[in-house]
Amino acid sequence: MNFQNLYAFLRALQKNNAKEWMDDNRKWYHEIRDSYIEWLTQMDLKLSEIDPNYTHTPGKKAINRINNNLLYHPNKPIYKDHFGAGLDQETKQGDFYIHLGTSESxxxxxxxxxxxxxxxxxxxxxxxxxxxxxxxxxxxxxxxxxxxxxxxxxxxxxxxxxxxxxxxxxxxxxxxxxxxxxxxxxxxxxxxxxxxxxxxxxxxxxxxxxxxxxxxxx
Structure with missing residues (x-):
């Protein structure tokens, strides 16, 4: 996983938080997202080896949407400034959350x-x-x-x-x-x-x- 590329994308998105920019850079976004999903899936396997009660959470399930929920938060920008993901997900239990963003990780x-x-x-x-x-x-x-x-x-x-x-x-x-x-x-x-x-x-x-x-x- 090229995390340097991930941060570069997020910095660019932060400066151009608009659908038009995202549409023009959709290929870059999917490249980052797919790579991050693959990394999460590998980490999911590694964590399951050290915790017998671990709940498998493949990368596609673990990763959060990059779009903000504008229905409930209309004043927020269209896109988040981070990639968030929750591994070891089980209903009504606390997951293991990874947050990689421009302002904080x-x-x-x-x-x-x-x-x-x-x-x-x-x-x-x-x-x-x-x-x-x-x-x-x-x-x-x-x-x-x-x-x-x-x-x-x-x-x-x-x-x-x-x-x-x-x-x-x-x-x-x-x-x-x-x-x-x-x-x-x-x-x-x-x-x-x-x-x-x-x-x-x-x-x-x-x-x-x-x-x-x-x-x-x-």
């Missing part, structure tokens, strides 16, 4: 502002066994790769309904997002070692995703 996973039923299940798991989640979050290697949980700025100021204000895990129970993110530089993405970096990040994130996915599966 990162790998993330977990649940970003999940629906109330899923959030309730996660909070119940924390109430029952929050020590396990905290042990995962406080593991030195995990901290090194991800830092802290993604801050959506939307945490509750008080305890959620059904939980005490002095609950030992109140800091987690107040949250509405349970996700982590590892930021990438374009230099890292374009390096020969990028595939190994993705695998390393996947392995480090796996216990966190497993905890959350089990929480919403019960």
């Amino acid at each position: 990162f790998i993330a996973g977990g649940f970003y502002k999940p629906k109330s039923a899923l959030l309730k299940s996660i909070r119940q798991a924390i109430d029952y066994n929050g020590e396990e989640l905290k042990a995962i979050l406080n593991k030195p290697s995990f901290k090194e790769v991800f830092g802290n949980l993604v801050d959506d700025g939307d945490s509750l100021q008080t305890a959620p309904k059904g939980f005490s204000q002095d609950h030992e895990h109140i800091d987690l129970l107040r949250r509405k997002t349970f996700a982590v993110q590892h930021n990438l530089t374009q230099k890292t993405v374009m390096s020969a070692d990028f595939d190994n970096q993705v695998i390393k990040i996947y392995k480090e994130m796996l216990p966190f995703r497993t905890y959350l996915n089990q929480a919403v599966s019960v």
Whole structure:
């Protein structure tokens, strides 16, 4: 996969975010998209070899549309400034998300502002066994790769309904997002070692995703 070409395309698209430009450069777009789909498919196979519970997600299924949804966001540009893809996709579970864009590139996973039923299940798991989640979050290697949980700025100021204000895990129970993110530089993405970096990040994130996915599966 020529990631340098991918970033070059996205920079050009960002400067010419219009259907006319995309029509004139449709061949370039499909060249990038097809190559990225092939890379995702190969990564899908590699990740399935290290995780027995991995859900196969071929590149064509993993990749997101580059068109913005103008029906719900009419003020957004026609096209996104990134290629997004979710591997290890399973219904109602958090996937392994790869975001390659002009302004930011990162790998993330977990649940970003999940629906109330899923959030309730996660909070119940924390109430029952929050020590396990905290042990995962406080593991030195995990901290090194991800830092802290993604801050959506939307945490509750008080305890959620059904939980005490002095609950030992109140800091987690107040949250509405349970996700982590590892930021990438374009230099890292374009390096020969990028595939190994993705695998390393996947392995480090796996216990966190497993905890959350089990929480919403019960």
